[in-house]
Amino acid sequence: MRSASSPAASPVPFPIGAIRLCRGQAVAVVGDDIDTDRIIPARFLKCVSFEGLAVGAFADDRAELGGDHPFDHPEHQSASILVVNRNFGCGSSREHAPQALMRWGIRAVIGESYSEIFFGNCLAMGIPCLTAGHDDVLALQQAITTDRAAELVLDLEALQVRLLGSPPAERSWPCSLAQGPHRMLVSGQWDGTSLLVAHDEALRLTATRLPYLKAFEDGSIS
Amino acid sequence: MSSGTLYDKVWDLHRVAELPGGATQLFIGLHLIHEVTSPQAFSALRDLGLGVRHPERTVATVDHIVPTTSQARPFADPLAEEMLATLERNCAEHGITLHGLGSGRQGIVHVIAPELGLTQPGMTVACGDSHTSTHGAFGAIAFGIGTSQVRDVLASQSLAMNKLKVRRIRVDGVLQSGVAAKDLILHIIRMLGVKGGVGYAYEFAGEAIEALSMEERMTLCNMAIEGGARCGYVNPDATTFAYLQGRPQAPVGDAWARAVEWWRSLASGPEAVFDDEVSFDASLIAPTVTWGITPAQGIGVNETVPTAAQLEPDERPIAEEAYRYMDLVPGAPIAGTPVDVCFIGSCTNGRLSDLRAAAAVAQGRQVAAGIKAFVVPGSEQVAAAAEAEGLDAVFRAAGFEWREPGCSMCLAMNPDRLEGRQISASSSNRNFKGRQGSANGRTLLMSPAMVAAAAVAGHVVDVRELLAAPAAAGASRPAVVGTPG
Numbered sequence: 001m002r003s004a005s006s007p008a009a010s011p012v013p014f015p016i017g018a019i020r021l022c023r024g025q026a027v028a029v030v031g032d033d034i035d036t037d038r039i040i041p042a043r044f045l046k047c048v049s050f051e052g053l054a055v056g057a058f059a060d061d062r063a064e065l066g067g068d069h070p071f072d073h074p075e076h077q078s079a080s081i082l083v084v085n086r087n088f089g090c091g092s093s094r095e096h097a098p099q100a101l102m103r104w105g106i107r108a109v110i111g112e113s114y115s116e117i118f119f120g121n122c123l124a125m126g127i128p129c130l131t132a133g134h135d136d137v138l139a140l141q142q143a144i145t146t147d148r149a150a151e152l153v154l155d156l157e158a159l160q161v162r163l164l165g166s167p168p169a170e171r172s173w174p175c176s177l178a179q180g181p182h183r184m185l186v187s188g189q190w191d192g193t194s195l196l197v198a199h200d201e202a203l204r205l206t207a208t209r210l211p212y213l214k215a216f217e218d219g220s221i222s
Numbered sequence: 223m224s225s226g227t228l229y230d231k232v233w234d235l236h237r238v239a240e241l242p243g244g245a246t247q248l249f250i251g252l253h254l255i256h257e258v259t260s261p262q263a264f265s266a267l268r269d270l271g272l273g274v275r276h277p278e279r280t281v282a283t284v285d286h287i288v289p290t291t292s293q294a295r296p297f298a299d300p301l302a303e304e305m306l307a308t309l310e311r312n313c314a315e316h317g318i319t320l321h322g323l324g325s326g327r328q329g330i331v332h333v334i335a336p337e338l339g340l341t342q343p344g345m346t347v348a349c350g351d352s353h354t355s356t357h358g359a360f361g362a363i364a365f366g367i368g369t370s371q372v373r374d375v376l377a378s379q380s381l382a383m384n385k386l387k388v389r390r391i392r393v394d395g396v397l398q399s400g401v402a403a404k405d406l407i408l409h410i411i412r413m414l415g416v417k418g419g420v421g422y423a424y425e426f427a428g429e430a431i432e433a434l435s436m437e438e439r440m441t442l443c444n445m446a447i448e449g450g451a452r453c454g455y456v457n458p459d460a461t462t463f464a465y466l467q468g469r470p471q472a473p474v475g476d477a478w479a480r481a482v483e484w485w486r487s488l489a490s491g492p493e494a495v496f497d498d499e500v501s502f503d504a505s506l507i508a509p510t511v512t513w514g515i516t517p518a519q520g521i522g523v524n525e526t527v528p529t530a531a532q533l534e535p536d537e538r539p540i541a542e543e544a545y546r547y548m549d550l551v552p553g554a555p556i557a558g559t560p561v562d563v564c565f566i567g568s569c570t571n572g573r574l575s576d577l578r579a580a581a582a583v584a585q586g587r588q589v590a591a592g593i594k595a596f597v598v599p600g601s602e603q604v605a606a607a608a609e610a611e612g613l614d615a616v617f618r619a620a621g622f623e624w625r626e627p628g629c630s631m632c633l634a635m636n637p638d639r640l641e642g643r644q645i646s647a648s649s650s651n652r653n654f655k656g657r658q659g660s661a662n663g664r665t666l667l668m669s670p671a672m673v674a675a676a677a678v679a680g681h682v683v684d685v686r687e688l689l690a691a692p693a694a695a696g697a698s699r700p701a702v703v704g705t706p707g
Contacts, residue, residue, distance in 0.1 A: 032540055033416055033516050037654040041661070042633045046287065046301040048261035048308045050369075060661040087417045090450065091654060092633075093352040094259065095368035116420060116452050117352060117366055124370035180244030180384055189243055193270060196247055196378035199239050203275070203380060206238045206249040212342060213251075216473060216480035 012080055012107055015126025018188035022108035022128065022154040024080030027070045028141040029058070034084065035091035036118065040100045042092075053096055054103035071104065075148035083141050084111035088129075089118025098122045108154050110161055110175060112137050123181050126190050130154060132161065136173040143171065156186050224388035226494035228457055229423045232363045236346045238380050245382040251345035252362075253280040253375045254331045255318070257287055257305040258635070259350030263372035264312040276379040277317040281340060284309060284322060285330045286635045290598050290625035293323050302636065316376075329601020329627045332356040332569040336440060337603050339469025343458035343485040348375055353569045353651065355446040358455030359439035360462055361488055363423070365453040386452065387421055387497035390490075392428040395504040400686035402579065403438035404445075404571060404649070404669035406430070408510040410502065411449040412520040419451025422498070425490060426456050430504035436465040437575040444570045445651050448517040457489035511556050511682055512653045512667040514544030519653070520667070521556055523684045529553050547655055548664050549643075557682050559666065562644040564595035564677035565658075566622075566670050568632040571649035572600025576670040577608050580649075581616045583674035583685060586693030589621030590680030596623035596638070598630040622677065634659025647676035 012024070044056030062069040070076055082101065088111050089097060098121045101109075109122065110130040119129045132140065143163055144150055151164040154175070159182075162172040177185070184190040207213055224230055238247040253276075255263075260282070267274070274280065287302040297303040313320040321327040321334060328334070332353055335341045347357040347364035350372045357364035371381055391410060411418075424446045426439075434442065439456045446454025456462075463482050466472045473481045508522035519541070521528065527545075529552040530538045545552055550559065566572075566580050577597065589595045597617050599605035605627055608614055614624040631638040632650035639659025640646055646658055646665050653665040666682065675685040 031543070032536075035516075035652075035654045037633075037652070037657050041656050042635045043659070045258050045635060046299075046305065048305060049265065050262055060656045063661060087420065087450070090416060091352065091448075091652060093350060093354075093366035093368055095262075095350075095370060098368075113417065113420065115450065117368060121368035121370065124368060178384070180241075184243035184245075187243070192241065192243075192382050193272070193374050193377050195241060196374055196380050196382065197272065197275075199247060199378075199380075202238045202247075203249065203378060206236065207276075207379075210235065210249070210251060211481070211484050212345060215477045216484055 012105065014102065015107060019126055019128055019185040019190070020156050022081060024107065024151060025076065025078050025149065026081040026083055026144045026152045027076040027079035028083040028145055029070055030085060030141060032086040033090055034088050036089055036094050036097040037091055039089065039097040040094065044100070045094060045096050050096065050099040050103070053100040056096070057100040057104045073148065078105070080105050080107040081152050081154065082106045082109045083137065083144060084109060085137060086112040088114050090115040093117045095121045098125055098127060102127060110137070110140070110154060123184065123190055126185070128154065128156060128177060128185050130161070130175040130177050132173055132175045140173060156182065224495055224497050227388050227425060227490040227496065228361055228455060228488050229363060229386070229388045229425065231488050232344055232346065233385060235344070241382055243382070245384050247380050248346060248383045249380050250348045250375050251279065252335070252340055252347045253379070254335055254347070254349035254354070255280060255282045255372065256331050256351065257284050257309040259369050260312065260372055261305065261308045262369045263350070263376060266370070266373045267376055270377070272377045274316040274318065274376045279379060280318045280376065281335065282309060282313050282318055282320040283328055283331050283334055286629045286633065288323065288626070288628040289636050290628050290630050290638055293626050299637070326602050326606070329604065330569045330572060330629055332440070332444065333572060333600035333604060336360065336436070337469065337601060339466055339472035342466065342472070343462060344488045348381060352447045353444050355451070355453045356440050356444040356569060358443040358446065358453050359436060361455055361458035361485065363453055363455065366447065386423045388425055389419070389422045389498040389500065390425045390427055390496045392499065392501040393426065393430040393504050394428045394501065395430055396433070397430060397504045397507065400671070400689065401507055401509055402669035402671060403434055403441040405507055405510040406504065407442045407445040408512065408517065408520045408667065409507045411445065411518050412510065413502070414449055414500065416448065416516050416518045417450045419446065419449040422451050424449070424451040424454035425496070426454060427490070428501070431456055432459065435575060436461060437573045440573065441570055445517065448651055458485045459489070509669060509672050509685055511672065512665070513548065513550055513556050514541065515547055515653055515655050516540065517651065517653060517667060519544055523557055523672070523682065524555070526555050527552050547662070557684060559682040560645070561647045561666065561676050561681060562593065563640060563646040564589070564593060564673050565598070565631045565646055565648045565650065566596070566673050567598030567600065567630050568650040569600065569629070570651040571670045572598060572604065574604050574607050576649065577604070577613050580670040580674040581613045583671050583678065583688065584620035584622060585616050587620055587678045589677045593677055593680055595621060595677040596625055598625045599627045601627050620678070631658050633657060639663070647673045647682065649673045
């Protein structure tokens with residue numbers, strides 16, 4: 001139970017720069033519509049920093065399963081890739097959810113689909129959320145549950161996920177990522193604050209044409 | 223691809239630049255912040271050496287962590303106190319208006335911004351809270367964001383966004399008496415699913431939508447996110463303008479006339495093209511109650527909990543999980559399900575008309591023995607207005623507790639929470655596992671009138687049947703029931 005004993009000790013550095021390849025052991029959390037209240041219950045949100053959030057990752061689900069949650073399996077304690085099903089991260093916009101996953105050790109997610117806010121929060125942290133087909137995700141979850149030591153490679157440039165160390169043959173599946181987030185991650189431009197701030201003149205011009213910022217003078221929006 | 227919709231018009235107006243990754247940089251007209259999702263954003267801003275670009279376009283309040291019994295400072299919970307103190311410090315440092323406790327304007331962020339007239343048609347509205355979709359009721363494009371994006375809005379008053387598709391949800395016909403906006407949105411989510419709206423903005427249109435009050439439209443748009451749609455909106459009309467006129471931040475004089483003209487021009491016109499369209503008949507919708515662990519797991523109050531065989535194959539795994547968690551029997555009626563706690567409040571249903579609808583049920587009746595029932599007004603203004611018309615006295619006389627404003631047991635970040643396996647009838651928005659503060663607590667979502675009815679009956683009951691039976695002898699029945707204004 002790495003996360004409970006040393007929440008801040010993450011063996012892999014937090015994402016920085018271009019994200020082209022993620023390699024590591026994987027952990028499957030199975031089920032559709034896993035909401036952010038389950039990823040981190042609200043009581044863990046009482047904080048002014050994200051630092052200690054690893055202990056909150058799936059806290060109630062883990063307690064309910066009494067040690068049998070994938071995040072508690074000893075073989076998954078080094079996992080850095082999370083494999084999920086449909087609509088993962090729905091519900092609350094809390095960035096605490098991906099922050100808790102990242103601080104537990106997750107650096108990439110692959111699954112069938114995501115809620116938009118969760119996907120965007122992950123992107124802003126440099127954590128790719130890749131999408132794969134239903135049958136492929138089930139096969140992937142089956143494979144990493146059977147061989148918990150297996151390593152996955154998420155290749156963002158080839159848009160392919162490969163399962164290593166699993167004789168007789170390496171297996172691979174196609175995956176996808178929307179063009180915009182894809183470009184942002186592989187170019188290292190996923191942390192966009194500086195880019196937004198740099199458009200000073202365009203921001204100023206936009207503000208000057210908004211009717212509600214100028215007493216509704218010239219409200220035409222041709 | 224959509225064109226000519228309100229969404230398209232507002233999007234185009236707020237475009238700042240196209241970003242190298244393919245996203246659009248979108249100007250944010252109104253930024254709302256609160257104590258839970260902003261502290262790390264201000265810290266990040268400091269780390270980057272950046273200031274707040276438009277402090278006058280950000281407005282703060284405190285809602286999630288405030289206790290609803292005593293709001294005296296410092297709070298008994300030191301973590302809650304630290305969060306509020308941090309918000310106060312950040313707002314003071316950056317010149318941001320904070321509507322704090324006792325200001326007369328504090329409340330749930332999605333309740334106060336409309337009532338102050340901050341939320342207006344044609345704006346882009348962002349807040350680090352998924353229920354920001356509420357503000358779409360005014361014909362604004364409003365969506366929830368994460369903390370990194372809160373940082374971005376503070377720094378640049380803009381966000382990197384990808385344009386959504388637009389689905390028009392037409393609702394024609396008339397809602398039956400005793401059927402509320404909450405029932406309407408629970409029904410829509412039931413039919414379209416919790417994933418149905420992913421990638422879409424929902425435009426709510428049709429005669430049943432036009433007939434809704436602003437507070438009802440807020441309830442509707444509030445839960446668009448529960449159907450997966452990051453924003454939902456209603457085209458602005460005379461109802462919108464009547465609500466806004468005279469509010470503290472609404473335009474006045476000549477500017478008001480110009481504003482109304484502009485706001486009218488924003489509505490999706492007859493030439494508008496939508497990516498998708500679905501329609502519903504309002505007259506067929508019953509008071510709706512959730513039985514499971516997602517907001518799409520809802521049924522009419524006179525229906526039975528669906529059996530696995532009645533569900534689509536891909537809905538069965540989460541239904542099986544819900545049967546186990548909720549301990550409800552597939553095939554059994556939802557009416558009659560005993561409840562332990564009844565909660566009226568939240569950004570979904572904590573406004574004056576919600577409290578009126580619940581009070582109309584409570585009037586002359588008594589909360590059943592053993593039930594904990596409490597009412598949490600959505601804001602200090604809602605509380606004052608309700609008290610001015612005696613609703614607090616109606617609730618207290620019926621055995622409900624009357625509390626101070628805040629988010630309360632919607633998400634239980636304050637002391638209001640379920641214990642153990644308690645089951646709540648709740649006017650809030652999420653029935654997720656553990657949502658209301660107990661890891662195995664259970665939530666049945668319903669309208670405020672239905673929650674009040676459950677409190678009186680001690681179990682889930684059709685509010686229409688309850689109202690058809692006479693209240694206690696000597697009690698005066700209100701002239702109008704169940705039709706929030």
